[in-house]
Amino acid sequence: MMTSGLTGSCLCRQVTYDTGSEPLWITICHCHFCQRATGSDRMIQPVFERHGFNFGAVRPKVYTQPSDGSGKDINVHFCPDCGTKLALTFERWPDKIGLYIGTLDNPDAVKIRPDNCKHIFVSEAQPGTLLPPEVKVFDRHVAESDGTPIEPTIHSKPVTT
Numbered sequence: 001m002m003t004s005g006l007t008g009s010c011l012c013r014q015v016t017y018d019t020g021s022e023p024l025w026i027t028i029c030h031c032h033f034c035q036r037a038t039g040s041d042r043m044i045q046p047v048f049e050r051h052g053f054n055f056g057a058v059r060p061k062v063y064t065q066p067s068d069g070s071g072k073d074i075n076v077h078f079c080p081d082c083g084t085k086l087a088l089t090f091e092r093w094p095d096k097i098g099l100y101i102g103t104l105d106n107p108d109a110v111k112i113r114p115d116n117c118k119h120i121f122v123s124e125a126q127p128g129t130l131l132p133p134e135v136k137v138f139d140r141h142v143a144e145s146d147g148t149p150i151e152p153t154i155h156s157k158p159v160t161t
Contacts, residue, residue, distance in 0.1 A: 010084035020052025031121035045098040
């Protein structure tokens, strides 16, 4: 497979992908859906343009569930053999795809910095979660259901939930 972006795969390497580009931004989500989907306290999700993104020869299966936050469908793309969750697509943002960062062949290729990331759904973060300084923080989504942007909170010092 000729690559034009970052590459990754599932555990059994049946389902592969090429992002086609660098990430637009990184979302660090603390919602209950992401906690359950990752088995962790958050999901780190680099987000890409969907038009340049390509799965390899084996296509993932898709599980769809409405978001508790927006009511719009979230599509979880996972390997039909090993079950690894690889990506999320969204009814709310049909032109974007978010990756489970750990499925990248080189997760360190995505540099998380205050200027390219945001923490969302911190209202659902586990107690004791440390939020770094100078990062955009949102209690829930970054925009209202109609697309109106929500003003972020930016702390000058680390904050614990």
